[in-house]
Amino acid sequence: MRAFKRMTTVFTRLKPQTALMPAARSRVAGALNPWGALRAERESTRALLTLATEIVEEVADEITRLRNAGCDLAALFNDGMLASHIADKFTCSEAEELAEFFRATGHPHVADLWLECHADGDDDEDDLHYRGQRSELALTA
Incomplete structure (x- = not known):
């Protein structure tokens, strides 16, 4: 105490x-x-x-x-007609960014739709999404 x-x-x-x-x-x-x-x-x-x-x-x-x-x-x-009219106007990097956004938000089918429609409009062999025949010059580069 x-x-x-x-x-x-x-x-x-x-x-x-x-x-x-x-x-x-x-x-x-x-x-x-x-x-x-x-x-x-x-x-x-x-x-x-x-x-x-x-x-x-x-x-x-x-x-x-x-x-x-x-x-x-x-x-x-998620509209094929809209994608077919607009996607070919995008550059490859813009289309890829848009597709990445749709994949990140859980909509890979929309991403694939836009990339497919974008690829239909790619007419340059050097484009990332070009689907046509490539010349020998483009293959060696």
Whole structure:
């Protein structure tokens, strides 16, 4: 009991001096009251977990919105007539990027449709999707 009284007097003497140093005071208070330090740690952990949960929920909602937008776009582009009129106007890299987007959103059949329609319009032997006969010069290059 005397030890606690001594500590109390030491703490009351240190209190005015540690008022200017909050970090030192928190260490002293944590050493004298470990349950208070644990409570503060638990409360800060709870606050951080609540914040993390809110962030995860917002990201999940955004992913759902983006996935739905990708599906809507794939439904719109899943039209052979549209692809046959437009795909041959794309460069090979543009057609590949569009196909990669549709594959990434889970619509590989739309990607294949656009690449096929794009390849039908490729008439240069050097094009990536060219399907015609290649000359010897193009084969050696």
